[in-house]
Amino acid sequence: MDSSLRGQAGALQVDLDGDNEQAESAQAGASTLTFAQRNLTRILEQNQQRQQKNIASKAPENPADGTTKGKPRLLLMGQRRSGKSSISSVVFHKLPPSETLFLESTARIQKDSLPSFMDFQVWDFPGQIDIFENPTFDIDAMFGEIGALIWVIDAQDDYMEAVARLNVTILNLQRTYPFIKIEVFIHKVDGLSDDYKLDIQRDITIRIQDELSDHGFENAPVTFHLTSIYNHSIFEAFSKVIQKLIPRLGILEAMLTNLCRTCRFEKAYLFDVTSKIYIATDSAPADMTSYEICSDYIDVIIDVTEVYGSWPRSDKYREGLEGPPWSQKLEDQAASNWAESCMVLSDGNKPIILREVDRYLALVAIMKEDSYDKIPLVNINVEVVVQGLKEFFDITKPR
Numbered sequence: 148m149d150s151s152l153r154g155q156a157g158a159l160q161v162d163l164d165g166d167n168e169q170a171e172s173a174q175a176g177a178s179t180l181t182f183a184q185r186n187l188t189r190i191l192e193q194n195q196q197r198q199q200k201n202i203a204s205k206a207p208e209n210p211a212d213g214t215t216k217g218k219p220r221l222l223l224m225g226q227r228r229s230g231k232s233s234i235s236s237v238v239f240h241k242l243p244p245s246e247t248l249f250l251e252s253t254a255r256i257q258k259d260s261l262p263s264f265m266d267f268q269v270w271d272f273p274g275q276i277d278i279f280e281n282p283t284f285d286i287d288a289m290f291g292e293i294g295a296l297i298w299v300i301d302a303q304d305d306y307m308e309a310v311a312r313l314n315v316t317i318l319n320l321q322r323t324y325p326f327i328k329i330e331v332f333i334h335k336v337d338g339l340s341d342d343y344k345l346d347i348q349r350d351i352t353i354r355i356q357d358e359l360s361d362h363g364f365e366n367a368p369v370t371f372h373l374t375s376i377y378n379h380s381i382f383e384a385f386s387k388v389i390q391k392l393i394p395r396l397g398i399l400e401a402m403l404t405n406l407c408r409t410c411r412f413e414k415a416y417l418f419d420v421t422s423k424i425y426i427a428t429d430s431a432p433a434d435m436t437s438y439e440i441c442s443d444y445i446d447v448i449i450d451v452t453e454v455y456g457s458w459p460r461s462d463k464y465r466e467g468l469e470g471p472p473w474s475q476k477l478e479d480q481a482a483s484n485w486a487e488s489c490m491v492l493s494d495g496n497k498p499i500i501l502r503e504v505d506r507y508l509a510l511v512a513i514m515k516e517d518s519y520d521k522i523p524l525v526n527i528n529v530e531v532v533v534q535g536l537k538e539f540f541d542i543t544k545p546r
């Protein structure tokens with residue numbers, strides 16, 4: 148399955164070195180595309196049926212309201228003042244981190260429905276609430292749907308009680324909902340030294356794993372992240388959480404890896420533009436610097452567009468693009484008429500490009516040195532991948 152769709156992504160791509168081996172398969176690509184689409188749809192339907200069976204076997208008596216059904220849900224839990232509302236406000240509502248100092252304590256569950264590429268919801272729980280102790284909570288309605296539980300621990304405070312509560316929560320969940328992913332954010336690590344951060348992470352991990360194995364749970368799906376709202380680590384952590392909710396993520400990664408190979412990109416990211424969470428990247432090792440550059444670049448583009456708006460290319464600019472060395476009409480160069488941008492970073496002569504995929508998603512890539520003159524070919528490849536991505540999300544979008 149993966150390989151057939153991967154084939155699609157590569158089928159129409161043109162190699163920058165000029166030996167366009169795959170060009171002749173373009174025709175074939177068009178016909179096999181339906182096969183790949185059918186295959187992806189079939190697997191998704193199977194997954195959905197399996198999930199529905201899972202949920203049906205634990206059907207809540209009072210299900211959650213209809214508007215939130217079927218949308219992946221992220222639950223933010225943890226002690227009071229651990230930073231849950233700050234995380235949600237900074238990542239999803241663009242609140243400057245310094246303004247979180249003035250956030251009030253959350254008194255009741257805040258449910259946020261976020262229009263994004265997968266329409267997920269974020270539920271922010273008040274720190275003092277213990278859902279398993281409180282009989283008014285419908286646990287089935289809360290955990291019945293797929294999603295992740297994000298447990299926030301304040302690393303600048305005494306974390307023993309937070310870890311103890313987390314242990315109780317994991318044990319309760321493991322018995323009934325072993326498929327729920329538990330993501331532990333060891334948060335507010337901005338003021339801590341690297342050594343101390345790692346010490347804390349090790350200590351918390353051991354305390355949780357020991358408790359779980361004492362109760363016979365060896366492979367519980369618990370992952371740990373070091374986070375802070377004062378740098379990109381919180382976005383990085385959320386990216387990893389969201390990626391686990393994307394069905395067939397491997398296909399997206401394969402498309403981007405293929406694109407990087409054919410276009411000689413150093414790194415490519417598929418971003419959710421509003422939250423700046425990256426939902427997929429190529430197989431090269433992820434590094435914080437390239438993520439930061441790409442994510443800041445999105446901000447630059449958004450700011451420029453907000454100030455100046457967007458406008459069609461002027462005739463003179465168009466002539467320049469259509470002239471030598473390409474000598475081709477712009478349409479034939481497959482450049483998008485809108486929603487694209489390219490900038491050359493001054494250090495190392497590396498162009499960085501951005502191409503919108505749809506209302507929510509953008510592809511951002513850092514190119515290798517001195518590859519600016521290959522832009523028309525790059526555009527052709529990017530266009531093919533963008534079409535592939537659109538089809539992917541068309542099929543996999545939860546309905």
Ligand SMILES: Nc1nc2c(ncn2[C@@H]2O[C@H](COP(=O)(O)OP(=O)(O)OP(=O)(O)O)[C@@H](O)[C@H]2O)c(=O)[nH]1
Binds near residue numbers: 226227230234336
């Ligand atoms: N240094 C630092 N402070 C943070 C960070 N994240 C949040 N804070 C601060 O932590 C304090 C508490 O944050 P909240 O978001 O209100 O905490 P909460 O978990 O929602 O608290 P409750 O609503 O009472 O459950 C605020 O003063 C934030 O500015 C972080 O990454 N680093």
